[in-house]
Amino acid sequence: MGYCSWFLLSCFLWSFLNPGTHQLQSSQTQVLLQLRKHLEYPNQLEFWNNHGMDLCYLSPSTQVNMTCQDNAVTELRMVGDKPAKVISFVGFAITSQTLSGNFSMDSFVTTLARLTSLRVLSLVSLGIWGPLPDKIHRLSTLEYLDLSSNYLFGSIPPKISTMVKLQTLNLDDNFFNDTIPDWFDSLSNLTILSLRNNQLKGPFPSSIQRVASLTDLILSGNDISGKLPNLDRLSKLSMLDLSENSLDSDLPSMPKGLVMAFLSNNSLSGQIPRQYSQLRQLQHFDMSFNELSGKIPASLLSLPSITYLNLASNMLSGSLPDHLTCGSKLQFVDVSNNRLTGGLPYCFTKSGNRVVKFGGNCLSVDLHHQHAESSCMDVPVKRKHSGGRNTGILAGVLAGISVIIVLLSFGLVMVHKRYCSRGTPEQHLLPKAEQDKSVSGFSEEILSSARFVSEAAKLDIKGLPACRSFTLEELKEATDSFNNSTILGDGSYGKLYKGILENGTRVAIRCVPSSKKYSMRNLKLRMDLLAKLRHPHLVCLLGHCIDGGGQDDYRVKNVFLVYEYVSNGNFRAHLSGNFWINF
Numbered sequence: 213m214g215y216c217s218w219f220l221l222s223c224f225l226w227s228f229l230n231p232g233t234h235q236l237q238s239s240q241t242q243v244l245l246q247l248r249k250h251l252e253y254p255n256q257l258e259f260w261n262n263h264g265m266d267l268c269y270l271s272p273s274t275q276v277n278m279t280c281q282d283n284a285v286t287e288l289r290m291v292g293d294k295p296a297k298v299i300s301f302v303g304f305a306i307t308s309q310t311l312s313g314n315f316s317m318d319s320f321v322t323t324l325a326r327l328t329s330l331r332v333l334s335l336v337s338l339g340i341w342g343p344l345p346d347k348i349h350r351l352s353t354l355e356y357l358d359l360s361s362n363y364l365f366g367s368i369p370p371k372i373s374t375m376v377k378l379q380t381l382n383l384d385d386n387f388f389n390d391t392i393p394d395w396f397d398s399l400s401n402l403t404i405l406s407l408r409n410n411q412l413k414g415p416f417p418s419s420i421q422r423v424a425s426l427t428d429l430i431l432s433g434n435d436i437s438g439k440l441p442n443l444d445r446l447s448k449l450s451m452l453d454l455s456e457n458s459l460d461s462d463l464p465s466m467p468k469g470l471v472m473a474f475l476s477n478n479s480l481s482g483q484i485p486r487q488y489s490q491l492r493q494l495q496h497f498d499m500s501f502n503e504l505s506g507k508i509p510a511s512l513l514s515l516p517s518i519t520y521l522n523l524a525s526n527m528l529s530g531s532l533p534d535h536l537t538c539g540s541k542l543q544f545v546d547v548s549n550n551r552l553t554g555g556l557p558y559c560f561t562k563s564g565n566r567v568v569k570f571g572g573n574c575l576s577v578d579l580h581h582q583h584a585e586s587s588c589m590d591v592p593v594k595r596k597h598s599g600g601r602n603t604g605i606l607a608g609v610l611a612g613i614s615v616i617i618v619l620l621s622f623g624l625v626m627v628h629k630r631y632c633s634r635g636t637p638e639q640h641l642l643p644k645a646e647q648d649k650s651v652s653g654f655s656e657e658i659l660s661s662a663r664f665v666s667e668a669a670k671l672d673i674k675g676l677p678a679c680r681s682f683t684l685e686e687l688k689e690a691t692d693s694f695n696n697s698t699i700l701g702d703g704s705y706g707k708l709y710k711g712i713l714e715n716g717t718r719v720a721i722r723c724v725p726s727s728k729k730y731s732m733r734n735l736k737l738r739m740d741l742l743a744k745l746r747h748p749h750l751v752c753l754l755g756h757c758i759d760g761g762g763q764d765d766y767r768v769k770n771v772f773l774v775y776e777y778v779s780n781g782n783f784r785a786h787l788s789g790n791f792w793i794n795f
């Protein structure tokens with residue numbers, strides 16, 4: 213036999229004795245089968261079985277993909293059919309939503325960590341539940357980690373900060389409920405950070421400004437509060453979503469390359485920075501439902517790339533110049549429910565396909581329910597001393613309103629019949645849903661349910677006095693410092709006091725203690741709506757007082773509702789009855 217044959221034979225023996233280069237190591241196969249067991253044998257893994265089949269060669273599907281290299285799994289992606297869609301999750305298994313009570317997140321991650329070459333791990337909607345254990349960092353080769361839409365809660369493990377290869381971290385739609393961590397600058401290659409729709413609290417993590425590689429930062433739908441740092445050092449950032457949090461700073465400066473920015477539904481205040489006129493890439497900008505004031509910089513509307521600009525429901529004032537230029541790509545502008553005065557810019561009216569919304573201002577146009585100019589002048593410059601939000605109160609007010617309406621329609625509330633101070637006698641009932649629902653900053657929901665509000669009150673065109681805001685001192689004065697002798701009633705929904713205002717008006721004051729947080733502005737809007745509920749069968753809300761409990765405390769401590777006092781026994785019973793505004 214020649215050398216050549218010897219060579220071929222040894223080649224043959226070598227390949228026989230060693231696993232093929234593509235053959236998955238059997239230890240990795242064992243890990244995968246264990247994972248399948250942990251996940252309680254989901255349908256999409258039926259094809260994984262123990263019969264010597266190479267799992268790396270299964271064809272990719274919409275539900276499971278796997279990639280292997282050098283006999284080891286490097287990418288594992290799975291999508292299940294158990295999206296995290298419950299409203300509240302208290303950390304226990306839920307039948308047919310989560311994996312069973314036998315599932316252990318800790319041993320699941322221990323098993324996962326044996327896939328030591330893993331670079332991509334995506335486990336979405338699999339019903340995985342529990343706190344995410346710190347040992348997740350053993351997957352130190354991971355570049356991409358997506359555990360979105362599961363039932364993970366507790367804190368985001370600090371050891372994730374040692375997974376320095378991470379480029380994408382996505383924990384969206386879980387129940388993480390601790391403070392948001394502040395170690396993101398350890399992840400120097402991080403490009404996408406997405407923690408949307410969790411219950412993360414605490415201040416905006418300032419370490420984020422130092423993660424220069426970030427392109428997408430998505431923290432919306434949490435309870436992040438406090439100040440925003442300047443973000444202009446994030447030179448690669450193109451997508452910023454911080455909407456639906458409790459941020460209450462001024463607007464920060466933004467990176468020049470920003471393309472999309474969502475900042476709506478916070479308590480951001482102050483003026484729109486001039487720096488935004490340099491955002492030449494900016495296409496989509498939503499700052500609606502905040503507390504922004506000052507003028508709208510004309511340069512914002514003429515940005516070269518802007519297509520969508522939403523500034524609705526703020527406190528922006530001043531007028532827009534007639535000859536303002538709108539950016540050529542601008543397709544949608546919403547400036548409704550602000551305090552704008554003057555005329556409409558030419559490029560708003562001559563708009564072609566452009567959608568422009570401007571209702572609920574004080575513009576000198578006959579359209580879209582403009583208010584009297586005076587109501588845009590008395591800008592309450594009183595800075596908020598507490599930017600808390602209280603979902604409980606909002607829910608309570610909404611519930612209260614619907615309860616009132618139900619009661620009214622059944623004619624059950626027979627309170628002393630009288631009109632309120634300057635209430636109009638217009639009593640015809642509105643056909644539902646024919647008004648411009650965005651009028652006066654109330655959500656569609658409220659307006660469509662508030663069918664008994666007179667049209668005048670609804671549109672606020674008769675200049676009814678807005679719900680007045682009382683100071684705590686005024687109320688103390690009226691009630692002799694909430695003296696026990698002034699208590700009319702005391703229920704599980706707070707104490708009810710009677711009192712006399714400085715001008716002699718007799719009032720009933722309900723003190724509603726509050727522990728949760730809600731945006732001051734939303735609270736006030738709801739108060740205003742309550743004040744506008746004018747009906748002969750209904751006692752009037754004259755105003756409110758929000759006791760913020762001091763400068764440093766971002767919570768609302770107590771809310772006082774001030775009603776006109778009707779000296780009728782029934783009134784007291786009704787007002788202290790549980791069906792009245794249920795907070």
Ligand SMILES: *[C@@H]1O[C@H](CO)[C@@H](O)[C@H](O)[C@H]1NC(C)=O
Binds near residue numbers: 272273274276289290
């Ligand atoms: C698997 O890959 C295919 C195409 O490569 C993709 O369409 C599919 O969404 C992937 N599935 C998962 C679960 O990622």
Ligand SMILES: *[C@@H]1O[C@H](CO)[C@@H](O)[C@H](O)[C@H]1NC(C)=O
Binds near residue numbers: 303389390
């Ligand atoms: C997070 O949620 C879990 C489960 O509901 C609860 O036990 C835990 O106390 C919460 N932690 C925090 C910090 O709120």
Ligand SMILES: *[C@@H]1O[C@H](CO)[C@@H](O)[C@H](O)[C@H]1NC(C)=O
Binds near residue numbers: 313314
């Ligand atoms: C949980 O574990 C117990 C004991 O190991 C077993 O009897 C039970 O069937 C398991 N339940 C589920 C849903 O897997």
Ligand SMILES: *[C@@H]1O[C@H](CO)[C@@H](O)[C@H](O)[C@H]1NC(C)=O
Binds near residue numbers: 376400
């Ligand atoms: C970050 O990415 C760069 C370029 O892709 C790479 O060279 C570097 O090794 C990465 N850093 C870490 C810590 O993985």
Ligand SMILES: *[C@@H]1O[C@H](CO)[C@@H](O)[C@H](O)[C@H]1NC(C)=O
Binds near residue numbers: 455456477501655
């Ligand atoms: C912001 O809040 C308003 C009213 O509460 C709501 O209609 C809107 O959908 C919210 N926007 C976002 C982005 O959540």
